[in-house]
Amino acid sequence: MRRRVIRQSVSQGSGAAGRASRVLNASKWEIDPIIAYVDPERCINSRGGKCDICYRACPYGAVINLPGTGQPSSIIPAKCHGCGTCVAECPQNAISQHHFTDGQIVAQLHALLAEKPEEKVIAFTCRWCSGMGADNAGTSHFEYPANTRNILVMCAGRVDADFVMEAFRLGAGAVLVSGCHPQDCHYISGRNFAETRITRLFGQLEKLGISPGRFRLESVSATEGAKWARIMREMSTVVQELGPEGVRAENEKALPQLAKRLARMREVPEVGYFMRLVEGAPLKGAEAGVQQARDKGLSQTVGVTECQLPEVTACDACQLAAACAPETKQAKGGK
Ligand code: SF4
Numbered sequence: 001m002r003r004r005v006i007r008q009s010v011s012q013g014s015g016a017a018g019r020a021s022r023v024l025n026a027s028k029w030e031i032d033p034i035i036a037y038v039d040p041e042r043c044i045n046s047r048g049g050k051c052d053i054c055y056r057a058c059p060y061g062a063v064i065n066l067p068g069t070g071q072p073s074s075i076i077p078a079k080c081h082g083c084g085t086c087v088a089e090c091p092q093n094a095i096s097q098h099h100f101t102d103g104q105i106v107a108q109l110h111a112l113l114a115e116k117p118e119e120k121v122i123a124f125t126c127r128w129c130s131g132m133g134a135d136n137a138g139t140s141h142f143e144y145p146a147n148t149r150n151i152l153v154m155c156a157g158r159v160d161a162d163f164v165m166e167a168f169r170l171g172a173g174a175v176l177v178s179g180c181h182p183q184d185c186h187y188i189s190g191r192n193f194a195e196t197r198i199t200r201l202f203g204q205l206e207k208l209g210i211s212p213g214r215f216r217l218e219s220v221s222a223t224e225g226a227k228w229a230r231i232m233r234e235m236s237t238v239v240q241e242l243g244p245e246g247v248r249a250e251n252e253k254a255l256p257q258l259a260k261r262l263a264r265m266r267e268v269p270e271v272g273y274f275m276r277l278v279e280g281a282p283l284k285g286a287e288a289g290v291q292q293a294r295d296k297g298l299s300q301t302v303g304v305t306e307c308q309l310p311e312v313t314a315c316d317a318c319q320l321a322a323a324c325a326p327e328t329k330q331a332k333g334g335k
């Protein structure tokens with residue numbers, strides 16, 4: 001028994017050393033572009049606040065946080081692994097994540113729920129476990145209803161409570177948040193943050209009249225295709241038993257409170273921009289800046305004076321070029 005443990009320890013130690021040597025021996029190290037970034041104007045610390053929520057949420061020490069100094073929080077790009085947990089935790093919606101912005105995820109929700117929303121089961125899945133579990137269900141031919149629609153995020157920790165509420169506001173039949181088993185979380189603690197956040201939401205949605213069973217939190221590993229299919233069958237059964245009329249009645253009852261709770265998300269310029277486009281309302285302020293930027297193919301990382309993607313001429317990663325520095329605009333061919 002002891003020999004096996006020592007062998008395992010040596011093997012795991014060698015693996016860790018091998019991964020570390022890749023970094024230490026490289027003259028240049030490329031990081032994934034899915035990192036988080038802070039909008040300094042929205043961070044409450046820039047107005048003298050004393051918030052350290054993002055700092056406490058990050059398992060990699062990637063957040064620079066100086067509460068009480070008037071300095072907004074910021075992210076060290078080289079340390080950020082892109083789980084998105086700090087993004088969902090920020091109470092001011094001051095943080096976003098390239099390729100997984102609030103605007104992009106809300107736009108997916110609107111597209112997926114454009115038709116017969118009361119029949120749909122929306123599943124937010126993490127990239128590493130549940131997303132692969134769903135693939136496994138497909139490749140293994142485990143049957144489940146065709147009314148499920150997946151939205152992939154890097155970690156369940158990225159699933160903002162606002163996304164769940166927006167799904168119900170748009171009329172969804174049911175919503176699932178599914179991540180890794182807590183001990184297997186690819187980002188150490190993202191799944192635990194999701195659990196705390198989503199557990200809080202259970203009670204809130206129930207008070208608004210959303211039936212239990214229409215909203216679930218689950219853990220599905222990459223090999224648990226059968227479990228994925230079972231969860232989807234169960235959730236679809238709840239939706240079918242309630243029927244479209246029943247789903248609509250519950251959602252409509254919850255609508256005023258959901259709209260109230262979602263007001264802050266609409267203050268994020270790119271979300272406000274998208275919502276106003278959908279609703280045909282005139283754009284204003286920063287939202288108009290977002291549109292101008294998109295028209296010109298400009299983009300800039302908010303809070304950073306120089307664009308992080310200078311070689312890309314029509315980048316759409318952050319969609320927030322309203323704060324784009326003039327020299328960056330020129331570099332990108334703007335006026
Ligand atoms: S959680 Fe948000 S408001 Fe709080 S310090 Fe971080 S960025 Fe600022």
Ligand code: SF4
Pocket residue numbers: 035036057058059060061062063075079080081082083084085086087097
């Ligand atoms: S919590 Fe995740 S997304 Fe946020 S800074 Fe840390 S690693 Fe990056």
